[in-house]
Amino acid sequence: xxxxxxxxxxxxxxxKEDVTLDCVYETRDTTYYLFWYKQPPSGELVFLIRRNSxxxxxxxxxxxxxxxxxxxxxxxxxxxxxxxxxxAVYFCALSRGGSQGNLIFGKGTKLSVKP
Amino acid sequence: xxxxxxxxxxxxxxxxQNVTLSCEQNLNHDAMYWYRQDPGQGLRLIYYSQIVNxxxxxxxxxxxxxSREKKESFPLxxxxxxxxxxxxxLCASRRRDRGALDTEAFFGQGTRxxxx
Numbered sequence: 001x002x003x004x005x006x007x008x009x010x011x012x013x014x015x016k017e018d019v020t021l022d023c024v025y026e027t028r029d030t031t032y033y034l035f036w037y038k039q040p041p042s043g044e045l046v047f048l049i050r051r052n053s054x055x056x057x058x059x060x061x062x063x064x065x066x067x068x069x070x071x072x073x074x075x076x077x078x079x080x081x082x083x084x085x086x087x088a089v090y091f092c093a094l095s096r097g098g099s100q101g102n103l104i105f106g107k108g109t110k111l112s113v114k115p
Numbered sequence: 116x117x118x119x120x121x122x123x124x125x126x127x128x129x130x131x132q133n134v135t136l137s138c139e140q141n142l143n144h145d146a147m148y149w150y151r152q153d154p155g156q157g158l159r160l161i162y163y164s165q166i167v168n169x170x171x172x173x174x175x176x177x178x179x180x181x182s183r184e185k186k187e188s189f190p191l192x193x194x195x196x197x198x199x200x201x202x203x204x205l206c207a208s209r210r211r212d213r214g215a216l217d218t219e220a221f222f223g224q225g226t227r228x229x230x231x
Contacts (some may be wrong), residue, residue, distance in 0.1 A: 024207035035219060035220075036158065037222075043225040044222055044223065045220075045222040046222075047221070049220050050218070091158065095217050096217075100176075102148070103160075104210075105158040105159075106157055107155060
């Protein structure tokens with residue numbers, strides 16, 4: 001069975017702090033994909049990143065970075081120098097490869113960045 | 116602009132009524148999905164469709180029904196059999212990439228359903 005665990009329900013930081021959101025996944029597939037989404041108060045989920053199981057390189061995009069470690073089945077997300085606009089609920093998701101993939105979501109982490 | 120449109124944004128239902136949530140996409144995506152979001156529960160899959168005229172139950176399909184008569188449209192009906200329908204409903208779509216459904220999903224803005 002596939003499962004995604006986001007153990008941190010809520011995180012509160014002060015602006016300019018760095019923050020890491022944890023994501024641990026379970027799957028028996030050898031080919032799979034991992035995703036992060038941001039859900040601002042407006043409600044729509046915004047896609048942030050997609051990573052396949054064969055690519056363990058870390059990725060950086062501006063203040064965002066992702067650390068993928070197959071050995072620990074983790075795909076953590078770090079925001080550097082957080083800003084108030086980063087306040088949102090962040091979801092990690094897992095999809096098997098191939099033609100039957102569905103997106104399985106974690107329960108989300110609510111990040112509050114205070115000025 | 117391409118995207119997914121959900122309507123209405125807010126919907127109120129009396130107990131015992133069926134209501135239908137609309138989801139339309141102009142992205143030419145093959146697959147469409149309905150998720151339900153409750154506080155602290157993440158997104159749970161209700162139904163999904165990978166091709167026109169075919170759909171499959173997700174994890175929490177009881178009390179819901181769908182149809183996929185057109186590629187662009189995937190309406191969700193919340194029936195009176197759904198005992199606790201108050202929630203935020205999200206529709207999503209994905210394209211096939213060389214036959215594989217492993218691309219990112221695009222989401223609509225959601226419909227907030229309240230039973231009154």
